[in-house]
Amino acid sequence: GDSVTQMEGPVTLSEEAFLTINCTYTATGYPSLFWYVQYPGEGLQLLLKATKADDKGSNKGFEATYRKETTSFHLEKGSVQVSDSAVYFCALTPNSGGYQKVTFGTGTKLQVIP
């Protein structure tokens, strides 16, 4: 079945540091890929997405590129802020018709210190 593997957390960075959170996936065909973010005490919200190979999703300074050859969708940000402290989830959904289940990774907690 489909699966998503994320790097273990927590990740602790100083403000303005470069961020990478690794995500790899296993799926048949060409799934859509997502990064969701969960701030403390809140539900998940979509951060960015990519629906086909080589697409780059971006939002709020975060980027991720859909790499079919390495089955990866790593999240990056050039300069993190304290307000980026949250849990980040990589996820996928198959593009085949009729099966709408989203598979989430286990989440990676990011803590940014001033």
Place this chain on the structure above:
Amino acid sequence: DAGVIQSPRHEVTEMGQEVTLRCKPISGHDYLFWYRQTMMRGLELLIYFNNNVPIDDSGMPEDRFSAKMPNASFSTLKIQPSEPRDSAVYFCASRRGGGWDEQYFGPGTRLTVT
């Protein structure tokens, strides 16, 4: 739009009691999902509906859990009888259309069973 609405936000109950969690999806969304989040197991999909019909309930842990969606604007998740191991944050999410569209999560219900 008000977003996905869940109630109550917090629920504390004693073992053996019935618990009912409520969700109002975003108007016009035809998919509704119930998730459970714990530190040990992460984010788990319990059940999802399409056009008010349950499609996949394979994540429902046992017969003590049941979910209904009597109309397009309301869903419930019921636990009867509740047990301490049911303590978790329960999220409702809704989505319009295909798998490449984002899911919109509610703020969650934090359930504590003593």
